[in-house]
Amino acid sequence: xTATAQLTAQHKAEPSKKATQAEDFVPPYxxxxxxxxxxxxxxxxxxxxFLSIWGVEDFQSRLRSKRVFTKELVICNRPDVVREAFxxxxxxxxRKSPQMRHAxxxxxxxxxxxxxxxxxxxxxxxxxxxxxxxxxxxFAPIMIDTITEKSDEWKKAGAGAxxxxxxxxxxxxxxxxxxxxxxxxLGKSYxxxxxxxxxDYQRHIDQIDLFSLFGLPEWLPRRRGRAIxxxxxxxxSVLDEIIDSYEALKxxxxxxxxxxxxxxRDDDGKPLSRDAIRSEAAVIFMAGHETTANTLAWAWxxxxxxxxxxxxxxxxxxxxxxxxxxxxxxxxxxxxxKAVIEExxxxxxxxxxxxxxxxxxxxxxxxxxxxxxxxxVVPWLMHRSPVLWSKPDVFDPDRFIDPKAKKPNKxxxxxxxxxxxxxxxxxxxxxxxxxxLAILAQNFSLSLKDGIDVQPVARLTLRPGENLPMTLHPRSx
Numbered sequence: 209x210t211a212t213a214q215l216t217a218q219h220k221a222e223p224s225k226k227a228t229q230a231e232d233f234v235p236p237y238x239x240x241x242x243x244x245x246x247x248x249x250x251x252x253x254x255x256x257x258f259l260s261i262w263g264v265e266d267f268q269s270r271l272r273s274k275r276v277f278t279k280e281l282v283i284c285n286r287p288d289v290v291r292e293a294f295x296x297x298x299x300x301x302x303r304k305s306p307q308m309r310h311a312x313x314x315x316x317x318x319x320x321x322x323x324x325x326x327x328x329x330x331x332x333x334x335x336x337x338x339x340x341x342x343x344x345x346x347f348a349p350i351m352i353d354t355i356t357e358k359s360d361e362w363k364k365a366g367a368g369a370x371x372x373x374x375x376x377x378x379x380x381x382x383x384x385x386x387x388x389x390x391x392x393x394l395g396k397s398y399x400x401x402x403x404x405x406x407x408d409y410q411r412h413i414d415q416i417d418l419f420s421l422f423g424l425p426e427w428l429p430r431r432r433g434r435a436i437x438x439x440x441x442x443x444x445s446v447l448d449e450i451i452d453s454y455e456a457l458k459x460x461x462x463x464x465x466x467x468x469x470x471x472x473r474d475d476d477g478k479p480l481s482r483d484a485i486r487s488e489a490a491v492i493f494m495a496g497h498e499t500t501a502n503t504l505a506w507a508w509x510x511x512x513x514x515x516x517x518x519x520x521x522x523x524x525x526x527x528x529x530x531x532x533x534x535x536x537x538x539x540x541x542x543x544x545x546k547a548v549i550e551e552x553x554x555x556x557x558x559x560x561x562x563x564x565x566x567x568x569x570x571x572x573x574x575x576x577x578x579x580x581x582x583x584x585v586v587p588w589l590m591h592r593s594p595v596l597w598s599k600p601d602v603f604d605p606d607r608f609i610d611p612k613a614k615k616p617n618k619x620x621x622x623x624x625x626x627x628x629x630x631x632x633x634x635x636x637x638x639x640x641x642x643x644x645l646a647i648l649a650q651n652f653s654l655s656l657k658d659g660i661d662v663q664p665v666a667r668l669t670l671r672p673g674e675n676l677p678m679t680l681h682p683r684s685x
Contacts, residue, residue, distance in 0.1 A: 232602040233514040235555060236663050237592075240264045247276055258561055258666040259588060267589050267600075271573045280581040282572065285593065287619035289573045290585050293564070294627035295619075300570045301583050302328065302629065305563035311668070312494075315409055315440055317487035320632070321495060324567075330474060332632070335488050338468035341635030347388050348536035351640050354384045355647045356533060362652055367682050373654060374676040377504040377644075378403065378497070384640060385496040389489055390450050391464035398446050402493060405446070408439035410498075410668060447486045465492060492633065498669050499558035500637050504644055505676050506556040507548060510603050511649070512656045512678065517605055518649075520544055522683070525650045534646045539639055542646055547605035549641045553623035555603060557587035560670045562625055587622050588670070596620050654678040 241263035253260045266272065270286040284293045293301055303324045312322050320331050358380045365371065386399035412435040454470055469485045511518045524544040562585045570577045577583060592600040598614040607613040624631035657677040665671055
C-alpha cells in the first residue's frame with residue numbers, strides 16, 4: 209500500500225473509536241484532501257480551523273511552496289530543511305509572521321515571543337535565565353502544591369462527577385503560572401482575572417492577516433474593536449497592580465518571576481521599563497498557561513480512549529510512587545509518564561504552525577526564498593509524516609521509550625519550536641505537565657462523557673474543541 213493510500217485508509221478507519229488491548233488507537237484528525245480546494249476556500253477554512261487546510265501530499269512532502277495572492281508560502285517538512293530554516297537561516301528567518309505579530313502585538317507589545325533582531329537578542333539575554341531549566345527545581349513546590357489542590361477538589365466532587373477537563377486543566381495551569389510569575393499570594397488572587405482576560409482576547413483576534421497576503425504596507429493599522437481592547441485593559445490593569453505590590457512582597461521574601469524581571473539589568477546596568485516588564489509577564493503567562501493546559505486535556509482524552517496505555521501509566525505511577533505525592537526528583541524516574549506527554553505533544557502540538565517572514569532573500573534546500581516570503585514549519589504535518597514515523601496517526605507512547613522505534617532527530621519533533629527561538633520555558637512546561645499527569649492520574653482515571661465527539665480545532669493553539677466533558681473515577685494505588 210502506498211503512503212497516500214495508507215493515510216487515506218487511516219482517515220476512513222473511524223479514528224475516534226476506542227482501542228482495545230489488541231488494536232491501535234487512532235485519535236481524530238480533520239479530513240485530508242486528495243485534491244486541494246481553491247485558495248479562497250482554503251482561507252475561509254483557515255479562519256475556522258488551521259488544521260483543515262492540509263491535503264494528503266502535505267504530510268509527505270519535504271519542501272513545498274504555494275502562492276497565496278502576493279505571498280510565497282514555503283513549507284518545510286523534513287528535519288534537514290527545518291534545521292536549515294530555523295537554525296542555519298535564523299538571522300534571515302527570525303521574524304514571526306505578520307499574522308502572529310499583528311494578532312499579538314496589542315497584548316504582548318515587544319515581548320520576547322514576537323520581537324526580533326536587537327530587541328529579541330537583548331530581551332532573551334535578560335528573560336531566559338529567569339525561567340531557565342536550572343530554576344525549575346525551585347518552582348516545583350509551587351507546581352506540586354497547586355496540582356495537589358486540584359486533586360483534593362476532584363476528591364470532594366466524588367466518583368462519577370462530571371468535569372470539563374479542558375477548563376479544569378486551564379485553571380490548573382493558570383494557577384501554577386500565576387503563582388510562579390506573581391508569587392504565591394498575588395498569583396492566587398489574580399489568576400481568574402488574567403485567565404478570563406486571555407480567553408476573551410484569543411476569542412476575538414484575527415486568524416488570517418489579509419493585509420499582508422494582499423501585499424499592503426506593514427504600517428497600515430489593523431482594525432481592533434472593543435472586544436479586543438477590553439481584555440487588554442483588564443490584563444494590563446492587573447499587571448500594573450502586581451508590579452506596584454512587588455516591593456511589599458519582596459520584604460516578605462516572596463520569590464517570583466516578576467520579581468526577577470523587576471530586578472533584572474541589561475548589559476549597561478539599566479532595568480527593564482514598566483512596559484517591557486508587562487510585556488514579558490504577559491508572554492510568559494500566555495506561553496506557559498494555554499499550551500500546557502491543552503496538552504493535559506488531550507492527554508486525558510487519549511488515555512480515556514486507550515486503556516492499554518492508561519494501564520501502563522498507572523502501573524508506573526503505582527510502582528515508582530507507591531501512593532506518595534511525587535517530588536521534583538521523581539520526574540526523571542517516570543519515563544512512561546513523560547512518554548505519554550511527548551506522544552500527546554506529537555499528535556496534538558499546542559502551536560501546530562510555526563511561521564516566519566523572510567527579512568531578506570535566502571535559500572532553503574537550494575530553493576530561492578524571496579524577501580517577504582512566509583516560511584512555515586508545521587508540527588501538525590511533520591509529526592504525522594509517514595516518512596518520519598511508523599504508524600504516524602496512532603497513539604503510541606512506547607515509540608519514545610523503545611530505542612528501536614522509528615523516529616526522526618530533534619529537528620523532526622518540534623512541539624516547542626527549535627533553533628535559537630526554541631521556547632525558553634521548555635523544561636518548565638514539561639516538568640509541569642509530567643507532575644500534573646502523575647499526581648492526578650495517580651488518584652483518578654477520567655472517561656469521556658457518552659455521545660461527545662472530540663475534534664481538534666486550531667486557531668492560535670490546538671484545542672479539543674471548546675470543552676471536554678469527562679467523568680471522574682477515583683482509584684486506589
